[in-house]
Amino acid sequence: MKKLILDLRNNGGGVLGAATEIADEFLKNGQTILKTIGKKVGTKVYKATDAGDLENMPLSILINANSASASEILAGAIQDNDRGTIVGRRSFGKGLVQEDTKLRDGSVIRLTVARYYTPTGRCIQRPYNGKYDDYYMDRGGENDSELYKPDSSIFVDSLKFKTPKGKIVYGGGGIMPDVFVPFDSSGLSMYYTALRVSPVFQSFAFDYVENKRNQWKNLDDFMARFIVDEKVLSQFGFYAQKEFKIPFDKYGFMVSRNQISRLIKAQIAEQLFGDSGFNKVFNSVDNEFTRALELLKRQP
Numbered sequence: 148m149k150k151l152i153l154d155l156r157n158n159g160g161g162v163l164g165a166a167t168e169i170a171d172e173f174l175k176n177g178q179t180i181l182k183t184i185g186k187k188v189g190t191k192v193y194k195a196t197d198a199g200d201l202e203n204m205p206l207s208i209l210i211n212a213n214s215a216s217a218s219e220i221l222a223g224a225i226q227d228n229d230r231g232t233i234v235g236r237r238s239f240g241k242g243l244v245q246e247d248t249k250l251r252d253g254s255v256i257r258l259t260v261a262r263y264y265t266p267t268g269r270c271i272q273r274p275y276n277g278k279y280d281d282y283y284m285d286r287g288g289e290n291d292s293e294l295y296k297p298d299s300s301i302f303v304d305s306l307k308f309k310t311p312k313g314k315i316v317y318g319g320g321g322i323m324p325d326v327f328v329p330f331d332s333s334g335l336s337m338y339y340t341a342l343r344v345s346p347v348f349q350s351f352a353f354d355y356v357e358n359k360r361n362q363w364k365n366l367d368d369f370m371a372r373f374i375v376d377e378k379v380l381s382q383f384g385f386y387a388q389k390e391f392k393i394p395f396d397k398y399g400f401m402v403s404r405n406q407i408s409r410l411i412k413a414q415i416a417e418q419l420f421g422d423s424g425f426n427k428v429f430n431s432v433d434n435e436f437t438r439a440l441e442l443l444k445r446q447p
Contacts, residue, residue, distance in 0.1 A: 150205040160216025170224040185261030206231030207439035215239035223265035229312040233324040240321035242272030267308035269318035294330035334406040338399025352414035375408040
């Protein structure tokens with residue numbers, strides 16, 4: 148591997164320790180990963196150690212509105228240390244630390260014990276005005292207004308911070324990417340949505356390759372020679388209607404034809420070659436991925 152794109156889109160996070168260990172692989176000894184501050188638990192600073200195999204690896208990170216918590220810890224650590232380029236749309240904005248405590252009846256209570264702060268001092272927790280519904284519906288970069296351009300309202304002087312190389316970053320809710328990529332809404336339809344929320348793509352691909360697994364030498368051969376033609380699309384539409392009771396929608400199919408074709412090919416590639424097959428097909432026309440790839444190609 149010469150360069151790396153780390154895809155944290157739709158990654159809702161995990162445990163803090165995992166995020167700091169991954170960040171440590173990219174950051175040099177002594178660089179700050181994050182700081183946590185809690186009224187009862189005090190302040191703790193997490194720093195990178197001298198153990199890191201990827202400290203000089205050219206890096207881009209993909210994020211969106213569903214990148215949260217530990218994903219944001221990692222993205223924030225990379226951004227604030229000028230270590231890589233963040234690409235996509237503003238992340239969710241969960242800057243809280245929870246601890247689980249087991250109770251005598253076997254249940255568990257999860258308490259918020261601290262906030263975390265990125266290396267420049269940013270708190271990325273979204274504001275809470277006491278109205279739960281408003282808070283839940285405010286999904287950071289997933290808001291309609293932020294799908295296509297950054298929300299300038301979060302760029303206020305009181306939330307402005309500066310990285311070691313002088314780059315300006317902002318707190319106030321989520322990680323704003325260095326390179327904003329608008330959401331691609333082309334090809335969306337109710338028909339495509341109905342197909343996506345069902346297992347039809349995976350199921351069709353599994354059945355389709357049953358007697359075809361030896362037709363392609365490798366993934367590159369499959370990429371070059373396999374085409375989702377009219378015959379395959381017709382088979383898929385009939386399969387969706389028969390097996391999953393999804394009525395064929397001619398208009399929706401016309402609107403979403405390219406999206407449907409791409410996902411059929413990606414799922415078939417996954418059946419044949421695993422995750423690498425799916426990703427190579429799907430990412431070939433993914434706007435955020437291709438933008439990150441362009442940026443990395445410019446780096447030596």
